[in-house]
Amino acid sequence: MGVAMPPNAMEAAFLAQLDENVPAREMLAEAGLPHRRIEEWKWSDLRAVVGKLPAEPGVLTFVAARESDTVAKQGQESALCMPLLASALSKELHIYTLKNGETLELNVDASAGFTHQQLLVLVPAGIKAQLLEHYTVQSCAFANLTLTIVVETDARLDRVVKQDAAPEGALVLTSLIKLAPKARMAQTTLGFGARLARIETHVSHAGEGAQIRLDGACVVGAGLHLDQTSVVCHEGAHGQTDELFKTVVARDGKGVFQGKVYVSGGAQKTDARMQHRGLLLDDKAEIDAKPELEIYADDVVCTHGNALGAIDDEALFYMRQRGLPEAAARTLLIESFLAEPLERIEDEKVREHLLALLRTRLGVVT
């Protein structure tokens, strides 16, 4: 407790790149990279995992449908360690201002070595837009990315995040989302894990009457780790949050779900619902979950549910009776279990694409 650990190779490499007296440097020198003794990271020991990866700079390739609108030098400050590092260690901040009816596709590929990047996506008032992201992390790469998304009044954003399996890499994707009054957003993540992958989403209902749907489907195979963490903070009244996360873990994979809903005293009439369901397929599989509520307003409806278990034997039996081979029946059950969050995607083309991707991946994992 309180005893500073000597920095590992990765931390030393970061420290070498940071100027004296920047907050990121102080934080890193004092606490190091997040590790299991830090409450928010207790099931995802980032420090231990990236400490074993090569501590040299890598290359981040961005393939976007179009150029960013602006490139700024400095990002915003954050109280969170990883965004703070992303801001301090990335050279520039790409800013995208979405147009009405636009679908922006972002393909991000991280090569071996460490990379940091920050992005800002602005959704101006009254428009409707779509953001499709796809993350690939190569072997021995560690990518730390931070996306700040601002959805203005009456605007609507549909976001889809795809994350490829990366058995030898690590990824931390932090999204900082700010919702203006009456802003609407829907986010769906389809993740397959990495040596360690953490998809962390912070949502601030800053204005009144904003809505967010936050969904995720995860398939974690042998030797992989996927952490879905979200913090939804209701500051404005009449806000709505609807979360549905599903996790399937095979072999010795590890799935982590941490979801927090915070309702401040002024956020009356908040309606927040959070559901997490986990399916463990094999003996060595592990799921850790922490659905959390912190509530200071009385006229609210907040619920969360969390259920973990195995495939329902009765359902399996029923399907086999009807002539399906066991393997096919199992796959079908797992697929339908995971499809639920994906089916809530409004855009049919995107929805079908993700369902197809899920089917392909399930064939490999199970």
Added chain:
Amino acid sequence: MPAIKETIEDVRRLEADKYKYGFTTEIEQEFGPKGLNEETIRFISGKKNEPRWMLDWRLDAYRRWTRMAEPNWAKVDYPPIDYQGLHYYAAPKNASKYKNLGEVPQELLDTYKKLGIPRKEAEVLLGLEGAGQSAAEARTEALSGQVAVDAVFDSVSVATTFKEELAKAGVIFMPISEAIHEHPELVRKYLGAVVPVTDNFFATLNSAVFSDGSFVYVPKGVRCPMELSTYFRINAAGAGQFERTLIIADEGSYVSYLEGCTAPMRDENQLHAAVVELLAFDDAEIKYSTVQNWWPGDVEGKGGVYNFVTKRANCHGRNSKVSWTQVETGSAITWKYPSCVLKGDNSRGEFYSIAVTNGRQQADTGSKMIHLGRNTKSRIISKGISAGRSDQTYRGLVSVHGKAEGARNFTQCDSLLIGDTCGAHTVPYVETRTPKAVLEHEASTSRLSEEQLFYARQRGLDEESAVALLVNGFCREVLQELPMEFAVEAQALLGVSLEGSVG
């Protein structure tokens, strides 16, 4: 329903910050030296004439404690505790036996009266000469059911009732300070077996300075003939109380233990760090019920008891079962997580809790269920009610290890907020490492329904009575688990605790 009527009456009778049990008994007390060092521990141990092994055990705990840091992860906020400014031992000076009632200090009798212990039973409790035979008589007069009482008056267990009747059944029920002398083999074997000396900061402190508490041993195949009960009171100003309770249920036995708590009003914060250890062998069952109503501090949160408790059960044997039921309405700070380690195959753990916080109270409480054995089952039902400017957190852990095939857990935690200046939080941790377990968790947070309130008020109930009625309904599932005598008291307590929270 008569209990509801009682609640309503209680609410009416009491004014805003008058605490029914907030009296102080003016009797001479003997204090240990102030502060905590090896001398204090030798003093406590010496006072109790303890054998060498016990003193060594305490000193070892103390030395370990000095190297430990106070935990700060709980969602409670309080000024630093000055561990050197406290007395670690207080005993009524005149603990010797009395010849007749006239010799008993009037204040002591009054305390018993206010606690609701009838005079006849008090005679037995006080160890009056010739009172031994009247135990059965006192019992039938005092209570409808059979209840044996071991009253912990500050640190010294004043007396134990119904010892003889229990002895006939082979049940050992006595202050732990006596058990150290009379059954050293049992105490030595099991003390610290469930909560190790170094378990946590407060448990280690307790191990070093524990003053007294209850010891229960139920032999093989015995169903304890009566409910065992103890009343804890914190009486002397500035004297922390550190009870240590150890209950062992041998193969095939059953015991139900009731713990009721009241404490007098005090300005200074009083520290309370108890340790309760339960051990259940094959086919044994322990039911542990608590009603806790310590002084929560005044409206501004001044005073009040700091309650840092470690309660743990080891369901060691096959088919063993432990059930914790608690109604928590008191204390300024609560830090309490009754737990079950489900080691034996087919063992079961249950936790039923009602926690009410009002005024400036802060409670961080919940349960831990550790599934190690096959087909282990656990159930957590927690009802939290926050009012005034209080803060309440449910913090729980359900952990299923790889070998715990067939494990099953159901957790439900519901929070009710009364007013918009209080907080209700839920922090459940769920860890599973086997696909052959099923775990479910549900939580909800809501306010009192306007419609239900309106309905109750239309039928002539004033607002506070209507709230008490609805809250009793909200807690129904837990109240049902309480033994009869406690259920009535608990329902009354709920009403009293919530007074002044509406309007």
